[in-house]
Amino acid sequence: MENIFEIRDLVKQFNGKTILDIDNLDIKKGLITAVIGPSGVGKSTLLLILNGLLEPDSGSILFEGKDIARNLKLGDSVRRSMAMAFQKPVMFDGTVFDNVAYSLKLRKIPDKEIKCQVYEILELVGLKNIASQKAETISGGEAQRIALARAMVYRPKVLLLDEPTANLDPANVTLIEEFIVHARKKYSTTIIIVTHNMFQAKRLSDISVFMLNGKVVESGTKELMFEQPANEKTKSFISGEMIY
Amino acid sequence: MEFFKEAFVIAIKLLFSFDRELYGIVLLSLKISTISVLISSIIGIPLGTIISLKKFKGKTMLINIINTFMGLPPVVVGLTIVAVHGISAQIQNTAVSLGASKTQLVWTLIREAKYSIGASVIVAFGRLLAEVGAVMMVGGNIRFQTRVMTTAIALHKGMGELQQALALGMILIFISFLINLLLDIFRKGKVYT
Numbered sequence: 001m002e003n004i005f006e007i008r009d010l011v012k013q014f015n016g017k018t019i020l021d022i023d024n025l026d027i028k029k030g031l032i033t034a035v036i037g038p039s040g041v042g043k044s045t046l047l048l049i050l051n052g053l054l055e056p057d058s059g060s061i062l063f064e065g066k067d068i069a070r071n072l073k074l075g076d077s078v079r080r081s082m083a084m085a086f087q088k089p090v091m092f093d094g095t096v097f098d099n100v101a102y103s104l105k106l107r108k109i110p111d112k113e114i115k116c117q118v119y120e121i122l123e124l125v126g127l128k129n130i131a132s133q134k135a136e137t138i139s140g141g142e143a144q145r146i147a148l149a150r151a152m153v154y155r156p157k158v159l160l161l162d163e164p165t166a167n168l169d170p171a172n173v174t175l176i177e178e179f180i181v182h183a184r185k186k187y188s189t190t191i192i193i194v195t196h197n198m199f200q201a202k203r204l205s206d207i208s209v210f211m212l213n214g215k216v217v218e219s220g221t222k223e224l225m226f227e228q229p230a231n232e233k234t235k236s237f238i239s240g241e242m243i244y
Numbered sequence: 245m246e247f248f249k250e251a252f253v254i255a256i257k258l259l260f261s262f263d264r265e266l267y268g269i270v271l272l273s274l275k276i277s278t279i280s281v282l283i284s285s286i287i288g289i290p291l292g293t294i295i296s297l298k299k300f301k302g303k304t305m306l307i308n309i310i311n312t313f314m315g316l317p318p319v320v321v322g323l324t325i326v327a328v329h330g331i332s333a334q335i336q337n338t339a340v341s342l343g344a345s346k347t348q349l350v351w352t353l354i355r356e357a358k359y360s361i362g363a364s365v366i367v368a369f370g371r372l373l374a375e376v377g378a379v380m381m382v383g384g385n386i387r388f389q390t391r392v393m394t395t396a397i398a399l400h401k402g403m404g405e406l407q408q409a410l411a412l413g414m415i416l417i418f419i420s421f422l423i424n425l426l427l428d429i430f431r432k433g434k435v436y437t
Contacts, residue, residue, distance in 0.1 A: 051341050076345050084341035090334045093356055103342040150342065160341075 003062075004029040004158065004190050005050065010059035010069070012045055012214075020045050020056070020214045027207075032184055032191040034205035034222070036198055037237070042214040043194040044087070047160045050192070051084045080107070083156040087163040089147030091135035096127060099135050099146055103154045121149045125179055141172030148176060152183050159183060161193040165200065177204060198238050202226050210234045247407065255411035259418075265388070270419065273392040276379075277372040284372075285365055292324025293350045293357075297336075323364030327357040366424055373420055393419075 005027035012020040020042040027033050035043045048054040050061065052068065061069040068078050083103070092099050097118055104114045122128040125145040130138065138146065144164060151159060161180070165173040181204065183189050195201055201208050201222065208225040210218045210233075218231045229235045258266055295306065307325060331353055339352045354361065376394035385395040393416045400409035 048337075053337055053340060076343070079340065080343040082341075083343075084337075086334060086338065086341075088334065090332055090338055092335070092338075092352070093358075102339075106343050106345075106348050147338075154343070 001031070002029045003027065004064060006060075006062040008060045008062075010046075010049070010061065011057050012042075012049060012054065013057055018214055020049070022046070022059070022214075022216050025209065025216050025219065027190065027192060029190050030184070030188045031206040032180070032193065032204050033207045033209060034201035035192060035194045035209045035211060036196065036201045037211035037217075039196055041211045043196075043211055044162050046211075047084065047162050047192065047194055050158075051082055051160055052079045053084075081156055082158040082160060083151035083154070084160040085144070085147040085151045085162065085164055087166050089143045091138070091143060091146065094135060095132050096122070096135050096138065096146055097131040100150045100153055103150060107154060109154075117153055121153045124182065125149045126175060141168050141175075144168060144172065144176060145179070148179055152179075152187075152189070155187050156189065158190045158192070161191065163195055164193065165195075165197070173200075180204060198226075210237065212237075248410070251407045251410035252414060254407055255414040255418075258411055259415055268388060269391050269393055269396050270415070272390075273373060273394070273416075274419070274423075276392060277369055277375075280372045281365060281369045284368055288321040288368075289324050289354055289361055290350060292321040293328050293353050295321070296325045296328035297350065297353070323367060324357070324361055327360030327364060328353050330360060331356050369423065370420060373416070373423075 003026040005025075007022050007025040007027075010020060010022040010025075011018065035046065037043055045054065049056050049069075056069050059069060060067050063078055066078070092102055100118045100122060101114050104117060109117070119128055119131065122131055125148060127142060127145055127149070130142070135143075135146070148161075148164065159180075164180075165176050168176070177200070180191060180193070184191050193201070193204060205222050207219065208222045209216055210225065210229075210231070212233055218225065218229060218234045220230075224230075225234065226238055229238060295303070307322070335356055336349065336353065339349050344352055374394060376398055379390075379392060379395055380398065385391050385399055391399075393412060397409045397412045397416070400406075400412065
């Protein structure tokens with residue numbers, strides 16, 4: 001299977017402390033990759049770097065064969081083929097419809113088409129009925145579903161999800177997970193989901209990557225990762241032990 | 245107290261006298277302040293947003309210089325910087341991650357900070373309407389030509405006509421209040437109930 005990302009010798013430091021130090025990591029096109037590990041091991045930093053929101057200190061990231069880590073000219077065009085939903089989504093001032101339509105307006109899509117696409121995706125996340133509601137008045141679960149709809153509405157090649165279901169109730173978790181599976185199936189989107197919830201990783205992912213202290217400890221199919229982990233640390237993490 | 249009462253009566257009389265000269269002065273004050281605030285806003289809002297977003301050497305020094313001149317038109321730049329700084333970094337990240345270009349990001353942030361920027365425009369308008377030193381230096385105080393409310397007040401005060409000056413001051417405050425009220429209603433998009 002084709003790689004969409006090829007990450008080599010990627011290093012990111014903050015105030016002299018190494019947050020990320022990945023020697024070698026490939027992300028397969030069209031699959032769901034779950035990046036798991038305890039809090040603070042650099043999972044979210046990795047997503048921010050892949051999305052171009054943070055610049056690495058060294059190393060390379062090939063996206064469809066082009067190095068995006070250093071080539072700033074590629075910035076906008078590469079970023080426009082990705083979308084990211086954050087752990088704590090923020091809403092723009094305006095209605096739910098305005099929020100979902102935002103990325104389409106950036107791409108100068110005609111109004112008629114925007115209307116069609118926004119209502120279609122709001123229906124998918126079960127929020128068509130609140131399209132005209134002020135975004136500031138919605139609940140946390142609804143905000144996360146809108147953030148997902150807002151990210152998926154322009155059919156990005158890559159969807160980056162940073163703990164999309166943290167602190168949500170089970171009903172919202174189910175809805176969001178169903179949407180993620182649907183997005184991958186219907187649009188063949190490559191999805192990278194950062195989560196500390198290994199059960200979620202097991203439910204959703206094709207490939208799992210286990211990170212610890214900024215490094216990739218182990219990666220492979222979820223069957224291998226969860227049933228026959230090669231590394232002792234991975235084994236401890238998936239059995240629910242505290243690891244450092 | 246009697247002095248202020250009389251000044252107040254003069255202010256009311258002047259306001260309803262429909263005196264051509266007085267209304268000319270008031271209209272010129274409003275015209276100049278409106279043009280100034282428009283120019284300041286057109287330049288100041290995008291510039292303030294860009295300064296707030298960009299990281300460059302000497303940024304702190306530049307902001308300090310702008311703040312030093314807060315009494316002049318750069319007030320819009322300075323207050324816009326504060327307004328945009330107040331927007332959560334996550335809004336910026338969200339816009340960029342959804343594909344906003346640099347220009348689109350600037351407009352997104354201006355839209356997100358519109359209430360605070362609206363307030364900064366109101367402040368700037370107030371400062372401009374009450375400006376006296378710069379007006380005197382640039383335009384002088386020529387009757388029917390460059391005489392505005394503040395220079396007329398300065399003139400009456402200089403001539404010892406203190407009640408007349410105070411009355412004009414009261415009219416200036418009243419007009420300023422009315423304009424701020426209108427701008428605030430416009431900013432909020434609703435009428436007070």
